[in-house]
Amino acid sequence: MTTWAPGDRVVALLEGGGYAEQVVARAGQVLPVPDGVDLVDAAALPEAVCTAWTNLVDTGRLRSGETVLVQGGSGGVGSIAVQLAAALGAQVVATAGGPDRVARCVALGADVGIDHREQDVVAAVRDATGGRGADVVLDVLGGGGLRDNVRALAPGGRLVVIGLQRGRRGELDLEAVMAKHAWVTGTLLRPRSADEKAALVATVCEQVWPMVADGRVRPVVHARVPFADAPVAHELLESGDAFGKVLLVP
C-alpha cells in the first residue's frame, strides 16, 4: 500500500531523523498501524521487524522446522526475532543476560533460553539440538562472538551478523566453516536503496502484519520516555536494563 490520506494511522521505516515531532518518509516505507496495536507501541515495529525478517528469512533462509539461535533475544530486534521465528515454525533458542531476561525470552516464544552470563552458550545450543547445532544464528555480537557462533552452527548453517556489540573484528576458524559447509555473512538495513526498502516493507506488510494483527508478533516496549527526557532514554539503553524497545514520545 503506497497511497495514503491525511489522518491515516501509520508508522515508517525511516532513513534516520526520528528524533523529531514531524518527519518526511517515502511512501514506500510507510506501513499502516496494524490492527489492535496502539499507535505509539506500533513505533517499536518497523525497524525491528524489517531487520528481523530480512536477516532471518532473506539472508538466513530460515525454514519451518529448523533451529535458530537468536543472540540477544532480549534486545529491540531480538525480542521481535524470537517471536517471528517461532511464528515461522522454527525451534527458537535465545540468549539473554540474567534469569529474568531469559524467562521473558521464553515467554515470547523461545523454546530454550540461555543465560549468556552463566551458561556456556555453545554447549547449551548443542544440548537443545541433540548435538547438531543451529541452522541459523542471528547475531548482535560481531567479532567477539564469531568463534562461538561458528561453533554453534549446524552442518549447512548460516551465521548472519547484524550487530557489533562485541567488536567489529574477530578470528574466523575457516576449517570449521569448511567442515560445516557454513555461511558467514552480515547485512545492514540503513544503506539499502529506496527500492530495496520499499520491497522489504511491502513483504513485511504482507507476511508479518497479519502475525501482528493476530498477536503472534507483538511490539515489546520497555518504556515510553517523553521527548524532553531523551537523555534518560539513552541512559536506559546504556544501562542494559531495557528489554525490547525504548520509545521517545513527542
Ligand SMILES: NC(=O)c1ccc[n+]([C@@H]2O[C@H](COP(=O)([O-])OP(=O)(O)OC[C@H]3O[C@@H](n4cnc5c(N)ncnc54)[C@H](OP(=O)(O)O)[C@@H]3O)[C@@H](O)[C@H]2O)c1
Ligand atoms: N544490521 C542492521 O541492519 C541493524 C538494524 C537494527 C539494529 N542493528 C544492530 O543490532 C544490534 C541490536 O539492536 P537492538 O536495538 O536490539 O539493541 P538493544 O535493544 O540494545 O539489544 C542489545 C542486545 O544485545 C545483547 N548483548 C549485549 N551485549 C552482550 C554480550 N556481551 N553477550 C550476549 N548478548 C549481549 C543484549 O542482551 P542482554 O542485555 O540481555 O545481555 C541485548 O539483547 C545493535 O548492535 C544494533 O546496532 C542492526
